[in-house]
Amino acid sequence: MNGLQNTLKRIQGLDQQAIQAIRVYEDTLTKPPGSLGVLESIAAQLGGITGQAFPEVAAPKAVVVMAADHGVVAEGVSAFPQEVTVQMVANFCNGGAAINVLARHAGADVVVVDVGVAAPIDHPQVISKKVRLGSANMAQGPALTREEAVQALEVGIAVAGELIDRGYRLLATGEMGIGNTTASSAIVAAFTGQAAAAVTGRGTGLDAAAVGRKAAVIDRALAVNRPDPADPLDVLAKVGGLDIAGLAGLILGAAARRVPVVIDGFISSAAALVAARLAPLASGYMIASHCSAEAAHRRLLELLGLKPLLELEMRLGEGTGAVLAFGIIDAALKTLREMATFESAGVAKGEA
Structure with missing residues (x-):
């Protein structure tokens, strides 16, 4: 059972810092906060899985x-x-x-x-x-x-x-x-x-x-x-x-x-x-x-x-x-990577 047991020991929790960083960044994009719904959650989850600010999982x-x-x-x-x-x-x-x-x-x-x-x-x-x-x-x-x-x-x-x-x-x-x-x-x-x-x-x-x-x-x-x-x-x-x-x-x-x-x-x-x-x-x-x-x-x-x-x-x-x-999933990552931020697009950000 060494293969199974060693694998179980290697499974760790998601990278919460990466998740939070993506959530913060998503709120700088040219859209109302949270308006992409589940797409935003997918991107954040993939960040937590990979530990990457811009996860690369689209291919292959x-x-x-x-x-x-x-x-x-x-x-x-x-x-x-x-x-x-x-x-x-x-x-x-x-x-x-x-x-x-x-x-x-x-x-x-x-x-x-x-x-x-x-x-x-x-x-x-x-x-x-x-x-x-x-x-x-x-x-x-x-x-x-x-x-x-x-x-x-x-x-x-x-x-x-x-x-x-x-x-x-x-x-x-x-x-x-x-x-x-x-x-x-x-x-x-x-x-x-x-x-x-x-x-x-x-x-x-x-x-x-x-x-x-x-x-x-x-x-x-x-x-x-x-x-x-x-x-x-x-x-x-x-x-x-x-x-x-x-x-x-x-x-x-x-x-x-x-x-x-x-x-x-x-x-x-x-x-x-x-x-x-x-x-x-x-x-x-x-x-x-x-x-x-x-x-x-x-x-x-x-x-x-x-x-x-x-x-x-x-x-x-x-x-x-x-x-x-x-x-x-591809769409979630593309919006994270390719959307402009309010600052880069020169768009006024709404007030909460």
Whole structure:
């Protein structure tokens, strides 16, 4: 566990002096104080993350898609069969998925990581970090061993480090894994004590009856495994998954290197909750891109203390909402860097 533990120790709070300096500078720009709203908050947060008065995170940027399978699909919790996971990985590599289209639009790279797909993958565009061939069926016992959960976390930490070493200064979370909304709902239920029915949504497009069966499977998994909400690793191992663990590790690895991470939808937010429970200061490095149509996503964001930038009724995953937020982040930094001050523009400043 040295990689994980060393990473947790390296995560520090945001640079409050940098935040304050940016807030003061924003009030010298040619606009009423605070009138750019969330854009000003983003710029200040990025200053706190990087320690820079003019943060440089706009390029290059990448969305990391962690791919893994979930044994719980054997319980009929998804409208799609398990083999769709490996098929979608091929689609990512061929550039045909929604995340590819939206990443191209945002000027971002798509990085695909096989952390636990239940089939062999040999493709030059896939980073092979397979921990095992999919998780076990959590309705019958732990999805992962504790050691496997740590290994998957450390995959994410390693990927974050590799990308940062290559010059990436803004990362986003994405995922692919049939069955992963079930694991995410189970994580939320385990941490909050809420009934599964309250935190279970349609996932890949289930009808009401199927959602009820999915919630019943989650209740059974919680009863069988009894995950300890005071022990994030226990929750992750017993009712999580390899893609979720990989994303949690990515967030922790980025936070340890003072690099911001844009959080995608429900599954990514479940991973973010695991990361925040392992290292509470890590939440300061997260930017919530959107609130998805999944039932419990807003509750998840509230637990993280995050406010979404967008509400587009999306529920695809893959990192699609996260890359849409890249443009807003770019805009926040451009206003900070490029707007004239009252003094430089010769504009009279209003009185409070």
